[in-house]
Amino acid sequence: MDVVATGPWLRVADSGLDELTSELPGWDYDSVLRLRRPVRVDGLRARRSCGLEPDADLAITVVWSATSSALRGRAWTASVPPEKDVDLEIDFELAGGELGGRLDLETLLTLRSAGSNAGPAAPRRLGSVLWRDVHPILLQGEAVLFPLSVVDFEHLPYPTGAAWHLELGHDLEAQALGSILLLANSRRHNVTSALASAAEPSDADRRVLSALRTDVIRSLVERALVDEEFSVEDDHEVGSIGALLAAVLRHAFPDRSLEALRRDRAHDPILFTTRVQAATELLAES
Structure with missing residues (x-):
């Protein structure tokens, strides 16, 4: 399997879970967008492929950004232990008043600490991105910029x-x-x-x-x-x-x-x- 395997983005609604598509025409500024996504990470392989030892600190993080408001922020984060199959469930809410236009959901595997005995080519800078996935969602076509x-x-x-x-x-x-x-x-x-x-x-x-x-x-x-x-x-x-x-x-x-x-x-x-x-x-x- 890949180092990081992701499932689909899911929207939590009153009626249950709906798979998130590339457009969300029913969205408005007063709504709260609750999202989930399953993720499986091979924590051992992720470290080994980067020349890192098991004591390196890795994390899965989700960052959102909205084109209309030009705002962005961290929505969710969790540590990835040095284990073969680490199952995580991303789960967070976004307030509609901060969004608009196109919403980009960026899922990242990042370095928190290189740990000990890292290889010469291993990443060492805090926040180094080891893997990235971006899911764009069109909330409004030519939508307004702000509330x-x-x-x-x-x-x-x-x-x-x-x-x-x-x-x-x-x-x-x-x-x-x-x-x-x-x-x-x-x-x-x-x-x-x-x-x-x-x-x-x-x-x-x-x-x-x-x-x-x-x-x-x-x-x-x-x-x-x-x-x-x-x-x-x-x-x-x-x-x-x-x-x-x-x-x-x-x-x-x-x-x-x-x-x-x-x-x-x-x-x-x-x-x-x-x-x-x-x-x-x-x-x-x-």
Whole structure:
């Protein structure tokens, strides 16, 4: 057998266990996603094949990441003893408010400690990945980026003709989940209709959602560039606004430094806006 043998991802529902497919159209932000997965690990072979002794400390870990919120975290972990057949059952819950877009479930066999008498080619760095498996799940097609609220802008301090507004807290170390809210104007029926149909959007819905996504990402990029206290290199806490802004910048502009982006925006803001359109693939045909 392989060093690591995995069963299917299973969703725990009121009706029982359902195998997790590549799409989950019935998901929403208020739901709690409980998942299970059986795993069998040959703990002896895993160590031996890497040049490690039985006293090396290995672990199976599951890390989740969501494309829409740019959040990620460790969902589950367990030690792997130095035995031939180690049966584990992955079991954890994810709050819907932290997810959105595509959810990636990454199952990893990692090194916690190399132990004694490790071979010359053996891994030694804490966290070294010895085996990896990724399962992507599409929660929403062109889904919104964050928890949202559909409200009448007549009752808010925003222009009544606006389509949406992104509320974003000022504290870079605050948790993004509680500091970001996308407000959609109930007067703009094409927008609210597109949001309601995000799991199975029509062509018209896709165009609205693409424009929304580009505008939200532009707002986040602008926030990062104008905040003098923000730096991509800072050690922002996982799930914080700072970590979110850093993730958005790295994803949208992987080849540009923060300083270069600030210069681009200052010297030619119109061209910079066009670059954001390209980075977010505004109105690109799927």
